[in-house]
Amino acid sequence: MSAVERVLIVGGGIAGMALAIGLQRASIAAEIAEIDPDWRVYGAGITITGPTLRAFDRLGLLGRIEAEGFCSEAARICDQNGNVILASRVAGQPLGPRIPNSGGILRPVLHRILSEATRASGARVRLGMTADGLEQNGDRVAVRFSDGSSESFDLVVGADGIHSRIREMAFPDAPKPAFTGQGCWRAVIARPVEIDRPQVYVGGPVKAGVVPVSRDEMYLFVLQHVPDNPRMPEARWPELLEEQLRGFGGVLGAIRDRLDASARINYRPLEKLLVPPPWSQGRVVLIGDAAHATTPHLASGAGLAVEDALVLCELLVSESAIEAALSRFLQRRYERCRMVVENSAKLGELEMQKSAPQQQAELSRASMLTLAESI
Numbered sequence: 383m384s385a386v387e388r389v390l391i392v393g394g395g396i397a398g399m400a401l402a403i404g405l406q407r408a409s410i411a412a413e414i415a416e417i418d419p420d421w422r423v424y425g426a427g428i429t430i431t432g433p434t435l436r437a438f439d440r441l442g443l444l445g446r447i448e449a450e451g452f453c454s455e456a457a458r459i460c461d462q463n464g465n466v467i468l469a470s471r472v473a474g475q476p477l478g479p480r481i482p483n484s485g486g487i488l489r490p491v492l493h494r495i496l497s498e499a500t501r502a503s504g505a506r507v508r509l510g511m512t513a514d515g516l517e518q519n520g521d522r523v524a525v526r527f528s529d530g531s532s533e534s535f536d537l538v539v540g541a542d543g544i545h546s547r548i549r550e551m552a553f554p555d556a557p558k559p560a561f562t563g564q565g566c567w568r569a570v571i572a573r574p575v576e577i578d579r580p581q582v583y584v585g586g587p588v589k590a591g592v593v594p595v596s597r598d599e600m601y602l603f604v605l606q607h608v609p610d611n612p613r614m615p616e617a618r619w620p621e622l623l624e625e626q627l628r629g630f631g632g633v634l635g636a637i638r639d640r641l642d643a644s645a646r647i648n649y650r651p652l653e654k655l656l657v658p659p660p661w662s663q664g665r666v667v668l669i670g671d672a673a674h675a676t677t678p679h680l681a682s683g684a685g686l687a688v689e690d691a692l693v694l695c696e697l698l699v700s701e702s703a704i705e706a707a708l709s710r711f712l713q714r715r716y717e718r719c720r721m722v723v724e725n726s727a728k729l730g731e732l733e734m735q736k737s738a739p740q741q742q743a744e745l746s747r748a749s750m751l752t753l754a755e756s757i
């Protein structure tokens with residue numbers, strides 16, 4: 383007998399949808415309350431590392447990601463003119479023969495794949511809805527919804543992202559997200575055929591990279607050092623991004639010379655957050671960015687979100703007591719998530735200090751080897 387029968391998931395992002403799919407598959411009734419009435423997603427592309435592809439495989443979605451995104455060998459590390467310094471690969475193929483080394487996909491495409499699978503799972507999805515109040519009564523949580531209705535659940539999961547309301551309600555003393563000193567530029571552009579895997583450019587004026595997201599497109603990212611966190615007016619995004627690419631030759635130089643507003647440019651200051659243990663309070667638990675939001679330096683935030691969902695599902699099924707399931711969840715997840723948040727932040731610091739590319743490459747490689755371990 384599983385630890386719960388009916389679960390409310392607040393937030394229909396990557397973590398919330400992955401959890402709903404997994405719970406429904408395990409015959410646990412899942413309900414999503416998503417605040418956005420249109421259930422949209424913003425941003426350009428997203429990098430899907432080997433360990434993240436392995437997590438999507440366990441969710442049954444690897445085939446669709448391979449078909450609608452772009453899977454490839456792991457990244458090439460290049461100098462600022464595009465000369466290859468290192469072709470990286472997670473050592474020893476520990477992810478299994480079916481799992482590609484690396485991938486990329488447009489965020490709206492990943493969102494469509496996940497939201498279709500969520501609907502198909504039979505999970506109830508309530509859009510334009512959030513939880514305004516939580517009251518724990520023994521073995522139930524009474525939830526007051528934003529439309530004035532109330533219902534009770536065996537478990538409430540906060541999957542509502544880095545600025546989580548559930549975290550504010552259940553963990554009022556938790557730390558707040560902290561700005562890290564960098565901003566991230568992204569743009570979607572046409573993919574030249576020679577870009578057949580992610581390429582990361584180190585040792586130039588800024589860290590930059592391109593990641594294929596489909597047969598025809600790739601996304602560009604640039605990490606800028608912005609100690610004062612200035613406002614970047616949207617009307618000036620093409621010009622401001624072009625400035626960051628000055629000094630690059632090769633593919634990045636060509637992108638810079640053609641950049642205009644059609645490139646779906648996006649800018650976002652980077653924040654991080656690691657909620658110290660515990661991640662549950664009675665029958666309320668946090669997953670995904672609500673518990674551990676990382677900067678994108680290891681491209682692993684989405685992967686951690688899916689892994690959280692897989693592990694929580696497994697424990698809710700295998701443990702008969704919810705307390706045991708939630709405490710084992712923390713034990714299985716904390717160290718791995720801490721490593722990603724802290725090493726990603728460290729990589730950002732090394733970039734801002736302009737440390738040797740080799741030092742950055744070694745920390746990335748060590749972190750990716752840890753992530754290749756089984757969850």
Ligand SMILES: Cc1cc2nc3c(=O)[nH]c(=O)nc-3n(C[C@H](O)[C@H](O)[C@H](O)COP(=O)(O)OP(=O)(O)OC[C@H]3O[C@@H](n4cnc5c(N)ncnc54)[C@H](O)[C@@H]3O)c2cc1C
Nearest residue numbers: 393395396397417429512542543670671678681682683684
């Ligand atoms: C610039 C940048 C680049 C990144 N690049 C990568 C990458 O390449 N690879 C990678 O793996 N990760 C990347 N990440 C991290 C990744 O995007 C996140 O880790 C991931 O989206 C977390 O998923 P989540 O479901 O926990 O949160 P979110 O994706 O933030 O989803 C939260 C959901 O909850 C909803 N919500 C919010 N508040 C409420 C509320 N009060 N009530 C109900 N619903 C609510 C939101 O509308 C949303 O649907 C990047 C992050 C940033 C900032």
